[in-house]
Amino acid sequence: MPIFVAVDLGAETGRVLRGTFDGGRLEVGEVHRFVNRPVALPQGLHWDVLALFADLSAGLTAALADRGGDRVAGVGIDAWGNDFALLDRDGRLVGNPWHYRDRRTESSTRLVARRVDPAVLYRTTGTAPLSINTASQLVAMEGSAQLDVAERLVMLPDLFGYWLSGRLVTEQTIASTSQLLDVGTRRWAAGVIEALGIPGRLFATDVVSPGTRIGSLLTDRRVPLWAVAGHDTASAVAAVPAGAPGFGYISSGTWSLVGLELPEPVLTDEARLAGFSNEAGVDGTVRFLRNGTGLWLLQRCRAAWGALPYSDLVAAAGTAPAFRSLVDPDAPCLVAPDDMPGRLAELCRASAQPVPAGRAELVRCVLDSLACKHRWTLERAEELAGVRAEVVHIVGGGAANPLLCQLTADLTGRPVLAGPVEATAVGNLLVQARAAGELSSLAEIRQVVRASMPPRHFEPRPSDAVEEAYARFRTLVDTGDMI
Missing domain, CATH: 3.30.420.40 (ATPase, nucleotide binding domain)
Structure with a gap:
């Protein structure tokens, strides 16, 4: 072989x-x-x-x-x-x-x-x-x-x-x-x-x-x-295990890249002002996406706490109150790597929200906020492109975070298919396989991914609490009420 x-x-x-x-x-x-x-x-x-x-x-x-x-x-x-x-x-x-x-x-x-x-x-x-x-x-x-x-x-x-x-x-x-x-x-x-x-x-x-x-x-x-899809996100999107068009994707790692795969670019002033890019994908596709802060927030909190296991932090966050405090992950003050727990606490304090008490509440704040930003970005992509995503694929490191995946399903109101975690490497390998004559199309690449690494399904759980939280998040983001 x-x-x-x-x-x-x-x-x-x-x-x-x-x-x-x-x-x-x-x-x-x-x-x-x-x-x-x-x-x-x-x-x-x-x-x-x-x-x-x-x-x-x-x-x-x-x-x-x-x-x-x-x-x-x-x-x-x-x-x-x-x-x-x-x-x-x-x-x-x-x-x-x-x-x-x-x-x-x-x-x-x-x-x-x-x-x-x-x-x-x-x-x-x-x-x-x-x-x-x-x-x-x-x-x-x-x-x-x-x-x-x-x-x-x-x-x-x-x-x-x-x-x-x-x-x-x-x-x-x-x-x-x-x-x-x-x-x-x-x-x-x-x-x-x-x-x-x-x-x-x-x-x-x-x-x-x-x-x-x-x-x-x-x-x-x-x-x-x-030459594979040399941009890691392009390789990850190539490995999205989609069986049909009409999907949204989140390449979730240090950054959250949320977007749609389109046949043509969207070059309107509205798309420009909303911060969306039209990046090249495999087979002439366009990755219409917005680049936002992702698990960087959790990574820097973990670094401040002494590199505790991610699984332990996420499990603890699952027991913390939901949507108690929310921040915009793209707030300028969160770019710097030092004292991320202190920076997040100050954002909550400045916006008159409860300051997270302890690590579990702080991680919950991060994951709740990322899921809200996922919805915010996806809905804007759909509005600008004039299409609707019926399902959302999460690939990359975030696909291994079940709480983030479930929250994203709840907030977007769409089924979330999580995986593969190693989407970038998988896309890299399968673009090579196609170049070597083992596969013939992007659709066949994705068929191999589905067969080799079936995604985990998360169904949305609609609730008034989810909608109330998102309304608060929209107020924070749309009014720029962040440092």
Whole structure:
């Protein structure tokens, strides 16, 4: 049977996973897991891509060595969006890449808006204006020595693919997070790049679709390297086990990405002002979504409490009073990583709500608030796109949180299908399988996911308490009553 290997890089951890495909079912096993540790230098926050490459290379060595008599039919890499590396004219790295949470971009969205009319920019790229976007980061680097010597820009999964194969390409889905890709042609938006004052020479690499063969591993020429859906969310959405169109999805991890899969982008001013992006998906689909804060809130609370098991925290939250205190997960004061319990308590105090007493009530506040924001975002996506989602799929880490899944079903009033938890890796592996000729369509990919990892069902439980809580949440969000 063919074996495929996925490198899945997240903002907190990286993993190398091996998938064995028998033609109808996929079995996935983790080979290597490692920590992704950002590095705070005096001038700002960076990613340690050299350490990441060493770790993923060690994982690949282990995955390729322990294969028995099976054929390794490919390797694929996915990672988070927006961040990038710069290479000089000899293809060498120009410094460690900046971290999207670095504060240097705080005023960049205003600079971008001064140079290109926001409505024109949105109609061209389909991307919401965010300080973390590649465009904003490059504008913040204007005049830097690093940018002056750079000859090529490369998104992070493509950087690691370059180091593994010696071939430099830009994968379509990861490029679509940049605010520099034309949403119609799925090529670099040269006019936007020029108007923003960004050197055009950085974008000379070809933009390729998921499933394109990049080359072969330098360490083993028998093993192909495939361009998968390089943006981790795009890989996760490819693995949504939907049996028909008309679904909503929540890719739930550090971020909550709530959206719809559409055949065409939504490029109205209303969509722009609501903060929705039109990101590239597999097979020409559009991921019409809004990027919001997700389990980051729980992750940072847990870090403050000494890394208690998530299962224990969620179980305790299930015994706490429901909807007692609510916050907007996207409140600006919740971006910083320090003292998250104190920041959440202060938000409740400032909005004249009860301050959560203890860890259980604080976790309950987080999960209740995330479920409310899931509904708020889904309903806006439906209104803007003119479609209704009859079912909601939750994939990623949040799919393993039964309380969050049930709350989301209750708040949205739709059935929630949870799983797979490892959706990003599964999407990565099955896009490779299709590229290798084992599958023929996105629908077949999703059929394999349903057969291999049946989702868990959560039915909505309508109640007056749910509607009253959501009305309070709407008041908080719509009036901006958050710090």
